[in-house]
């Protein structure tokens with residue numbers, strides 16, 4: 001387990017092979033993979049808070065969707081001719097199958113025992129109304145038909161069928177506006193906080209070190225190809241200095257600041273656009289007993305793609321909840337436990353212009369975020385009732401979601417653009433890397449970290465390949481191009497994880 005603070009205060013200098021800054025799902029995944037690939041590597045994780053997964057990775061701070069492109073419409077992009085490009089949905093699904101393979105391997109090895117604590121079958125649905133949105137969903141269905149990874153999906157424009165899939169969507173619905181839904185029973189709800197805790201337990205059992213309540217404040221090259229990190233004790237005790245051959249900055253919204261402190265030219269020109277969020281949540285029996293799906297819809301104009309509200313069945317620490325949201329908002333913090341000065345202090349001569357350009361080019365987004373902050377409870381209820389017509393706000397309470405820090409970077413013409421994905425920045429000849437951005441996030445931590453290993457351990461990756469293929473047998477293959485392999489992989493991982501297999 002983590003070393004006690006008292007012991008830490010006494011030891012001011014730590015030498016390690018790899019240091020991961022932050023104890024969220026990204027650092028934990030990397031630390032776990034390294035402990036699998038080379039148990040002799042000394043891995044140290046440093047976290048500024050008192051426990052793992054208290055920021056975006058915590059189950060109440062994210063929506064827990066096992067992102068697989070089954071319900072998130074921002075991955076199925078409408079084209080000018082009315083057709084739908086589903087290549088992003090397939091890519092996300094491919095990535096999620098990699099995550100499922102790591103989890104299955106860990107279960108088979110006895111390292112993850114309680115599968116219900118971190119993954120539960122939760123059908124993924126899309127629900128839309130109005131002619132335009134119905135036409136879009138139909139075109140999406142046409143594009144998805146015949147794709148091996150999406151073969152379990154059904155589609156309907158019939159209220160009775162949709163009501164069978166998800167009764168709360170239909171009960172009390174008035175008028176005869178056209179509606180449509182897609183339904184995929186292989187969808188999942190994932191508790192990324194539980195996974196993170198489990199991974200870090202395994203890492204410490206194998207000799208790794210997880211240090212809490214230490215805030216990494218500075219990083220400098222050590223002169224021998226590695227790095228020196230300075231970390232301050234958040235309770236005011238002695239600081240520590242960590243010498244490491246390799247550094248991974250998995251500090252969420254604070255990663256960019258640390259990459260800039262490390263003086264990486266690769267981090268120049270980047271800025272962050274923070275987006276806060278709120279969820280409505282209920283544990284009322286009459287509701288949670290009747291809603292077991294994740295239901296996504298279509299974004300309003302200007303809405304950031306990952307902030308389209310959805311009605312989500314959740315299972316957190318064995319209890320059932322229904323979450324609705326997130327309602328996006330605006331806050332200058334880069335972490336939930338961050339500072340109001342985060343945004344102003346992130347401004348540098350090299351990123352001011354791209355950030356101003358983004359504000360200018362994204363006026364509908366800025367307007368949308370401003371409107372969301374001012375959203376009265378009646379408007380939140382109206383938004384909830386678009387999914388659940390009989391909803392009563394009195395049954396729900398509002399809670400703050402995690403903070404997202406979206407990437408702002410220059411495009412090929414040097415113009416600032418807002419990005420909604422994640423990006424790894426690697427510098428120092430592969431000795432240091434950091435992760436920026438939030439989506440699709442935790443669901444794809446495994447492929448993101450496997451990709452990172454290829455960059456920062458390029459000299460060792462060939463030697464690790466056999467072990468990597470035991471962990472993720474389809475690593476490097478495209479499942480959607482191989483019907484039999486896609487089916488066999490999904491069926492096997494579903495069996496091991498105790499979740500719904502692909503429809504026959």
Ligand SMILES: Cc1cc2nc3c(=O)[nH]c(=O)nc-3n(C[C@H](O)[C@H](O)[C@H](O)COP(=O)(O)OP(=O)(O)OC[C@H]3O[C@@H](n4cnc5c(N)ncnc54)[C@H](O)[C@@H]3O)c2cc1C
Nearest residue numbers: 022024025026048055057062063064065216252402441443
């Ligand atoms: C509202 C919302 C909904 C989301 N929904 C989903 C979803 O449904 N499915 C999905 O897959 N993903 C979702 N995501 C994205 C997902 O939560 C994140 O991508 C993921 O949790 C990021 O993990 P991380 O480890 O990079 O960062 P975090 O979980 O933010 O962890 C970073 C850690 O670094 C620590 N830290 C920061 N600075 C320092 C420092 N200087 N020294 C030491 N420690 C430091 C922080 O305290 C924190 O613990 C959602 C995110 C949000 C905000």
